[in-house]
Amino acid sequence: MSEDSNKRRPGSAPPVDSRDSSHVAGFVALLGAPNVGKSTLLNRLMGSKLAIVTPKPQTTRDRILGVLTSPGGQIVLLDTPGVHRPDRSLSSYMVKQALATISDADLVVLVVDAAASSRRRGVGEVERDIARRAEERGVALVVAINKVDLLADKAQLLPLMECWSHAKAVVPISALLGDGVDSLLGEIWPRLPEGPAYFDGDELTDRSLRWLAAETIREQVFLCTRKEVPYSTAVRVERYLERLHKGDVVIEAVIYVERDSQKGIVVGKGGARIKEIGVAARESLAELLEVPVHVKLRVVVMPNWSRSVAGMRRVGYEQ
Ligand SMILES: Nc1nc2c(ncn2[C@@H]2O[C@H](COP(=O)(O)OP(=O)(O)OP(=O)(O)O)[C@@H](O)[C@H]2O)c(=O)[nH]1
């Protein structure tokens, strides 16, 4: 599967064909169940980290746009929250964002977890639903069977691929290792409509650095806490200051939780956990911004914010 990985770097020009004098551009939505590797794939395709990634499901909460530009075309990638059965306002918001993306897309890349599909021996409810919605809207469907590195026996792939014989293409990939990702791009480029670029070539995303900073802090909260705590947290950056005279960035952020007990967990004994979160976020942000970063965090209880539209708005999620 890695046979083509040296021929063309992800993001390089669309394959030269009879249309090589024209320019293509289109929106490509990455959709699927939670935890299948959509954000890992976005980051891999972009060659830089735009979306946070954790081993926990329901990490992504907002649609994230990544712009992949080459001389012959532009792919506007849309990473989305994992589609699941909503149980509160936050999950309804997430699922709504994901499904609405289908209508904006020229192509849907349905990301499927190879190992989970193999265990399940077939197509899951979420995948079937996404495929149906794409078909209803006349949006072409390409299936990326991800995490193939986890399959002990590659013969397990064949029945998984056969499940998707009605898709335009089925491509086995490992977003983590990069295997098959160029083949996936090879299935995307020829299916994009002709047209001018939507974004300037030097634009990577529509998200602000302030937003990326909040997400990076949230990623560390997800990695450093367990059970319901990560799902009850939201992060809002209150101050994002580029100090030109010092050549650094100061970030002050609030971590919202829903209960006092959760505040205790996030702060940790003697402030140990909040310190750990701050240090890890600082290191990650310094790498992203390529300058020294100072992170100042505080934890605020906003009772049941994830269970109402008003609560969500208070912590920064606009419907
Ligand atoms: N082994 C392996 N793990 C992968 C691969 N792609 C992603 N992962 C892991 O799967 C987990 C989930 O990855 P994400 O990219 O956050 O998945 P997602 O679909 O964006 O998840 P949500 O945002 O929660 O819907 C992380 O631990 C990734 O490192 C892959 O190709 N192989």
Ligand SMILES: [Mg+2]
């Ligand atoms: Mg994600």
